[in-house]
Amino acid sequence: MTANKIKIEQLPSDIREAFESITMTVLIWDFLSGTFYSSDSFREFMAHRNHPKQQRPEELELTDPEHRPDYMKFIRKAESGAKTEVAVMKVKMADGDFHYARMSARAVMARSQISVFVMTILDIHDLVHKEKQLSETRMELDG
Numbered sequence: 001m002t003a004n005k006i007k008i009e010q011l012p013s014d015i016r017e018a019f020e021s022i023t024m025t026v027l028i029w030d031f032l033s034g035t036f037y038s039s040d041s042f043r044e045f046m047a048h049r050n051h052p053k054q055q056r057p058e059e060l061e062l063t064d065p066e067h068r069p070d071y072m073k074f075i076r077k078a079e080s081g082a083k084t085e086v087a088v089m090k091v092k093m094a095d096g097d098f099h100y101a102r103m104s105a106r107a108v109m110a111r112s113q114i115s116v117f118v119m120t121i122l123d124i125h126d127l128v129h130k131e132k133q134l135s136e137t138r139m140e141l142d143g
Contacts, residue, residue: 025041025042025044027057029118048094057105079114083106085104088124104119105119106118
């Protein structure tokens with residue numbers, strides 16, 4: 001599959017409006033047309049620098065090597081198309097730092113093959129750290 005990156009301006013207006021209103025990263029692989037769509041926020045991730053070389057979801061280098069097996073398991077489950085898969089793991093940002101992210105993905109099947117694969121990525125790094133601080137404060141107060 002040749003990954004043709006389409007700019008958001010080239011998308012139909014209703015899809016473009018949806019992309020612009022979402023505060024998370026959206027990635028869509030349309031295997032029928034050989035097209036890859038991404039929201040502008042994809043630039044925040046290190047994997048963007050290697051794109052469009054990566055032509056399939058499993059080729060994205062989103063996580064650190066330690067979390068790669070978890071990422072691959074997440075992708076394989078999502079590729080089944082049975083349901084939307086959700087995972088939280090650390091992803092590599094464009095600046096080289098790792099952030100906690102909530103990812104969801106699902107494949108749309110056509111004739112027993114994946115026709116479209118959709119993934120969303122939401123940076124929850126600050127939220128995770130605030131929850132940890134809150135938990136530590138609670139333990140101190142209880143302790």
